[in-house]
Amino acid sequence: MDGRKFKDTIYTGLSKLLKALSNPYRLEIIEMLSQGEKSVEGIVQTTGLSFANASQHLQVMKNSNILKSRKEGHYVYYSLVNNELLYLYQHITKYAINEIAELGKILNQQREDNKSGDAVSLAELKEMIYNNNILLLDVRPPIEYKSGHISGAISIPMNELLEHLKDIPREKEIIAYCRGPFCVLADEAVKLLNEKGYKVRRLDEGYPEWKIKQVEII
Amino acid sequence: MDGRKFKDTIYTGLSKLLKALSNPYRLEIIEMLSQGEKSVEGIVQTTGLSFANASQHLQVMKNSNILKSRKEGHYVYYSLVNNELLYLYQHITKYAINEIAELGKILNQQREDNKSGDAVSLAELKEMIYNNNILLLDVRPPIEYKSGHISGAISIPMNELLEHLKDIPREKEIIAYCRGPFCVLADEAVKLLNEKGYKVRRLDEGYPEWKIKQVEII
DNA sequence: CGCTTATTCAATAAATTTATTGAATATGTT
DNA sequence: AACATATTCAATAAATTTATTGAATAAGCG
The missing domain is CATH 1.10.10.10 (Winged helix-like DNA-binding domain superfamily/Winged helix DNA-binding domain)
Known part of the structure; x- marks a missing residue:
């Protein structure tokens, strides 16, 4: 050729x-x-x-x-x-958010509108998770939680959060996560829990990013 | 929103x-x-x-x-x-070659047809470069060599290689490189030098991949 | 077997991208 | 100023992608 x-x-x-x-x-x-x-x-x-x-x-x-x-x-x-495709997708989205000003601004605005501007990175989560005052909250639908979730997370789907407030200890700091950086379920959870007086932040990324880090393909 | x-x-x-x-x-x-x-x-x-x-x-x-x-x-x-865009481009191409069988096959076939199937990786090059019996050959056009090249490489553009054979020591092992994994200049150089009895391999990648490794963005 | 349901296939319409053509703009030279 | 040159812009044609529609196929059920 x-x-x-x-x-x-x-x-x-x-x-x-x-x-x-x-x-x-x-x-x-x-x-x-x-x-x-x-x-x-x-x-x-x-x-x-x-x-x-x-x-x-x-x-x-x-x-x-x-x-x-x-x-x-x-x-x-x-x-x-495969996981390599997922890792590539994550690289593309991370590149776009970090390097394309318009997109970064839109994400930041979304975070601020929902009081989740101080999102927790996966690296930070790794340190925080040993603290007994942290509650890791998966707000995706149950079927997704069952397919895979971050170790130690409890599952309360966003659309049932209001009914399950009594299950959430008030003295704990909640870290809510969902499908990834563009998933709004965690934003909504932060907003709702904030209004109810809980101490809550969202995870910057989501379960798939955590999964890739666990697989350690790099 | x-x-x-x-x-x-x-x-x-x-x-x-x-x-x-x-x-x-x-x-x-x-x-x-x-x-x-x-x-x-x-x-x-x-x-x-x-x-x-x-x-x-x-x-x-x-x-x-x-x-x-x-x-x-x-x-x-x-x-x-920026370099981040280049790194993303490299991730995409590497993913495609490694994970899409058709593309991997086409690249392998191209390499074999030009006797450059035993390409040297950047990691291998890093080890080999301390060996005085190695000659690193940049076969891109001079303007590209001038814009940037792998440290220690000499420049002989592919279209002048035949006239410069006398400048290449016969006892050295030559590692030829060019623009990246899909660049055929290095393949052509390997083919020609092989026919002339030189010991030669091509670098699997190219100057841009080397550059990104130097920048160490990850 | 007939009927129902989830999904794919095939064809067509609509939307978008890419190639082509030629005019417009910016820069340099005499 | 006139002319030449590199590139972009704008419009149109051609090619490709996406949405829609309805038929076809595979699987399940009584």
């Missing part, structure tokens, strides 16, 4: 992967699937896409080495191909 | 960056600019794009936080916005 043809083939292949990642719905699907595998129905419910449109997006992602699937009865479950 | 709007804004912003990266010519432009800044003319010559088409691609990249530019007389010079 001559050099020109080789480069064209390589760059076309790279471009195929990047195109498949370039759609906003698909990026959100990656965030969702980084919590654990999901059926098309689950993806449809969260994204608001039509069944056929979601399926089309999923096929594009599957044909571009982003997702894999398995079938069980009526249902097809999708998941990310 | 409500949660839905926030996520839409974030993912739209991420998608804009990824779309701007998703074109094969643009990926090659990034490889070129990772050697150092270049004028539009230089980009036109290497890519074969028309002036106006190249300019349009460059504007898209500039408006998506990938490139920056400066003007000097008639000429406009483009460069990557």
Whole structure:
């Protein structure tokens, strides 16, 4: 193969992967699937896409080495191909937030609006977790908590938080987390708990970032 | 800003960056600019794009936080916005080569066809470089060597290699490198030097990968 | 077997991206 | 000032991606 043809083939292949990642719905699907595998129905419910449109997006992602699937009865479950893909996705999002001023500003504004501007980093959490006065709170839906969660976290889904306030000790400092840096469930939890007088901060990132750190692929 | 709007804004912003990266010519432009800044003319010559088409691609990249530019007389010079972008580009390419079987196969085939299958990694180079029997050869164009090169490398552009054979000691092992893992200049140099009876291998990566390792951003 | 349901496939419409063409702008030279 | 040159801008054409629609397929149930 001559050099020109080789480069064209390589760059076309790279471009195929990047195109498949370039759609906003698909990026959100990656965030969702980084919590654990999901059926098309689950993806449809969260994204608001039509069944056929979601399926089309999923096929594009599957044909571009982003997702894999398995079938069980009526249902097809999708998941990310591997942890390396998740780590790459995290690198992209972290780069964008840190280096693209507009995006960093939007995230900061969102955090401030919800009183979660003093988010805790994973490194900080690692130190804090030995403190008995810390309560780590997973506010994702139960099915996601069951797929995987940060060690030691308790599960109270955001939409049940109000009913479970009595289960939360007032003297503890709460660290709330959810799906990742753009997940608003933890922001909402911080806002609500703040209003109720609890001492609470959100985790800057989410379960998937913690997971990758545990896997220690680097 | 409500949660839905926030996520839409974030993912739209991420998608804009990824779309701007998703074109094969643009990926090659990034490889070129990772050697150092270049004028539009230089980009036109290497890519074969028309002036106006190249300019349009460059504007898209500039408006998506990938490139920056400066003007000097008639000429406009483009460069990557920062080392972090280059590091992200490298992560993407490394991921694709390692995890997408088709692409890995194409690269391996290219290496074998040019007798450069036993490429030297940067880590290996670091150990080898203290050996006086090693000659590090930069086969990129001189302007790129001048913009930046691996410490200790000598410059012989690939298209002048035949005329400079007499400058290369026969008892040394040569490590040839160029613009990155997809650059074929080093492959061509290995092929030629092999045929002339020299002991030669190529560096797996290129100057930009070396540079990022030096900067030690991680 | 007939009916129901989850998902994919195929075709078409709509939206977006990329290539092309030519004019406009900025800079340099005589 | 006129002319030349590098690049960008604007408009249009062509190519590609995404949304929509409805049929097809696979699996489950009575």
